[in-house]
Amino acid sequence: MELVFLGTSAGVPSKERNVSSIALKLLEEQNSIWLFDCGEATQHQILHTSIKPRKINNIFITHMHGDHIFGLPGLLSSRSFQGGDDLLTIHGPPGIKEFVETNLRASGTHLTYPLSIQEVEKGQSISKGSFTVEVEKLDHGIPCFGYRVKEADKPGELLVAKLMERGIMPGPIYKKIKENDSVETHDGQLLKREDFIGKKKKGRVVTIFGDTRLPEKFQEFAKNSDVLVHEATFEHSKEETAKQYFHSTTTQAARLAKQSNSRKLIITHISSRYQAEDDNWLLEEARKIFPDTEIATDLSHIKIEAL
Amino acid sequence: MELVFLGTSAGVPSKERNVSSIALKLLEEQNSIWLFDCGEATQHQILHTSIKPRKINNIFITHMHGDHIFGLPGLLSSRSFQGGDDLLTIHGPPGIKEFVETNLRASGTHLTYPLSIQEVEKGQSISKGSFTVEVEKLDHGIPCFGYRVKEADKPGELLVAKLMERGIMPGPIYKKIKENDSVETHDGQLLKREDFIGKKKKGRVVTIFGDTRLPEKFQEFAKNSDVLVHEATFEHSKEETAKQYFHSTTTQAARLAKQSNSRKLIITHISSRYQAEDDNWLLEEARKIFPDTEIATDLSHIKIEAL
Ligand SMILES: [Zn+2]
Numbered sequence: 025m026e027l028v029f030l031g032t033s034a035g036v037p038s039k040e041r042n043v044s045s046i047a048l049k050l051l052e053e054q055n056s057i058w059l060f061d062c063g064e065a066t067q068h069q070i071l072h073t074s075i076k077p078r079k080i081n082n083i084f085i086t087h088m089h090g091d092h093i094f095g096l097p098g099l100l101s102s103r104s105f106q107g108g109d110d111l112l113t114i115h116g117p118p119g120i121k122e123f124v125e126t127n128l129r130a131s132g133t134h135l136t137y138p139l140s141i142q143e144v145e146k147g148q149s150i151s152k153g154s155f156t157v158e159v160e161k162l163d164h165g166i167p168c169f170g171y172r173v174k175e176a177d178k179p180g181e182l183l184v185a186k187l188m189e190r191g192i193m194p195g196p197i198y199k200k201i202k203e204n205d206s207v208e209t210h211d212g213q214l215l216k217r218e219d220f221i222g223k224k225k226k227g228r229v230v231t232i233f234g235d236t237r238l239p240e241k242f243q244e245f246a247k248n249s250d251v252l253v254h255e256a257t258f259e260h261s262k263e264e265t266a267k268q269y270f271h272s273t274t275t276q277a278a279r280l281a282k283q284s285n286s287r288k289l290i291i292t293h294i295s296s297r298y299q300a301e302d303d304n305w306l307l308e309e310a311r312k313i314f315p316d317t318e319i320a321t322d323l324s325h326i327k328i329e330a331l
Numbered sequence: 332m333e334l335v336f337l338g339t340s341a342g343v344p345s346k347e348r349n350v351s352s353i354a355l356k357l358l359e360e361q362n363s364i365w366l367f368d369c370g371e372a373t374q375h376q377i378l379h380t381s382i383k384p385r386k387i388n389n390i391f392i393t394h395m396h397g398d399h400i401f402g403l404p405g406l407l408s409s410r411s412f413q414g415g416d417d418l419l420t421i422h423g424p425p426g427i428k429e430f431v432e433t434n435l436r437a438s439g440t441h442l443t444y445p446l447s448i449q450e451v452e453k454g455q456s457i458s459k460g461s462f463t464v465e466v467e468k469l470d471h472g473i474p475c476f477g478y479r480v481k482e483a484d485k486p487g488e489l490l491v492a493k494l495m496e497r498g499i500m501p502g503p504i505y506k507k508i509k510e511n512d513s514v515e516t517h518d519g520q521l522l523k524r525e526d527f528i529g530k531k532k533k534g535r536v537v538t539i540f541g542d543t544r545l546p547e548k549f550q551e552f553a554k555n556s557d558v559l560v561h562e563a564t565f566e567h568s569k570e571e572t573a574k575q576y577f578h579s580t581t582t583q584a585a586r587l588a589k590q591s592n593s594r595k596l597i598i599t600h601i602s603s604r605y606q607a608e609d610d611n612w613l614l615e616e617a618r619k620i621f622p623d624t625e626i627a628t629d630l631s632h633i634k635i636e637a638l
């Protein structure tokens with residue numbers, strides 16, 4: 025599980041930061057890659073990574089502003105050209121289906137793979153193999169969604185040393201112990217599963233917010249994220265401006281991370297009013313409240329380790 | 332008058348070549364810039380030039396394939412953001428108006444400037460100040476147009492030395508000579524304009540083709556171009572493939588340049604099957620037939636000088 029930030033700017037591209045897109049690599053888990061938003065030139069950014077467009081099988085769109093969707097038609101076309109055959113599913117706000125279909129039709133684009141477009145709604149839970157994606161509606165003036173990606177918990181491991189101590193040697197019985205509440209051995213011992221199974225391993229949680237103002241309202245949704253990705257379009261002192269434009273500040277993102285008991289915060293969607301040299305103090309504003317914060321830059325990536 | 336090649340690839344972007352777009356800088360002539368096609372990430376390419384989006388006041392689209400139009404919504408939005416107030420006119424094939432309007436509506440984009448979208452047709456002549464743009468329909472499977480940009484001829488200059496030789500000194504009479512077929516001087520000389528005006532200066536002609544097969548059919552349209560810009564998606568030996576996919580080869584573009592008596596040919600829209608190291612031999616194929624050929628690369632530019 026790894027996040028790759030393909031575009032980290034707000035509204036317009038700059039030389040340093042492209043408009044929004046984030047890849048979530050699930051190569052070990054599902055041999056697939058998911059995309060969150062797809063601003064213009066996302067496919068160009070991908071050319072500078074090891075990501076293969078044909079491995080992208082789910083795209084989640086937070087909202088319909090141009091800097092989050094204008095790269096979609098081109099990416100879909102190129103995925104065809106680059107030998108994609110597998111189903112691709114796009115999840116997004118109302119209007120996403122018409123947007124994609126109109127663009128493909130107008131450009132005479134015929135995809136070589138099946139495309140499914142699903143409009144999401146608040147409270148929905150989307151199941152994808154061993155992952156579940158929960159959908160929350162944010163506060164951005166137009167319909168805008170956040171996605172909480174939750175890996176299924178893994179059952180604990182068999183406590184082999186403990187079994188062997190009791191004289192129970194590896195064999196078909198190990199499978200039985202794992203799969204039943206209790207098992208009787210040949211020599212009449214009653215073994216309870218709970219005594220021979222280690223602690224279950226909690227699945228990882230990555231919560232990716234779309235654009236929003238007043239993010240602290242969404243504490244519950246962000247709760248216990250291993251990685252929380254949140255916009256910080258503005259600096260701390262611009263809280264009023266942020267509210268007016270339906271965006272968040274560095275500090276608000278950090279407060280959300282703290283209040284939601286998240287492990288790590290990554291701020292992104294940085295206004296093009298800020299230059300590369302501003303990254304440090306913007307980051308410091310957030311770290312004052314939530315020390316384990318990073319500021320995303322284009323093509324930066326972060327592995328999400330289980331606890 | 333200067334051409335800047337913003338994207339020179341066919342179909343999909345590569346690391347070296349972006350998809351189609353060409354800027355025609357008319358800064359001295361009209362303080363404006365025209366764009367021909369607008370593939371995805373054209374606005375990103377512009378960030379690496381001195382071009383100001385607000386100076387772009389005309390965009391000509393050759394056809395509706397995605398690699399020629401998917402950058403339009405983003406460029407239009409960013410032009411707003413970067414302080415464009417002046418009218419922008421888009422000229423293009425049927426469908427361009429619906430495409431642009433749907434994208435702006437879907438993304439909730441409100442432009443800060445007036446936008447006019449004009450659908451073109453074969454044989455049309457569009458007047459733009461001292462330039463005229465003629466429209467030809469090409470052979471690309473879907474409606475696809477070429478644009479011939481013709482600068483108005485400039486009247487000849489007054490032959491001042493000759494006038495002074497005859498004792499006619501600079502003064503208001505010079506203006507009269509320029510503006511009338513003949514003028515009588517105070518001392519009764521009859522001066523015919525044709526005797527005192529130099530040769531008129533022919534306006535420059537830049538012809539920009541869209542994608543097409545069998546380009547030699549369009550000799551008349553390309554006639555006497557100072558600069559002819561033409562696609563060469565395929566190498567010489569792939570003439571059959573080119574025909575099948577409605578494209579041209581290096582050689583066909585060169586033959587068109589020769590037969591149309593053009594001064595200079597620039598080939599572009601190079602298939603991504605070719606690498607940077609193939610440029611030389613592709614160019615040589617064309618030069619064998621038309622020596623004054625160049626192959627466009629991204630961000631290359633060429634001044635168009637009058638003869
Ligand atoms: Zn945004």
Ligand SMILES: [Zn+2]
Nearest residue numbers: 342396398542
């Ligand atoms: Zn093309």
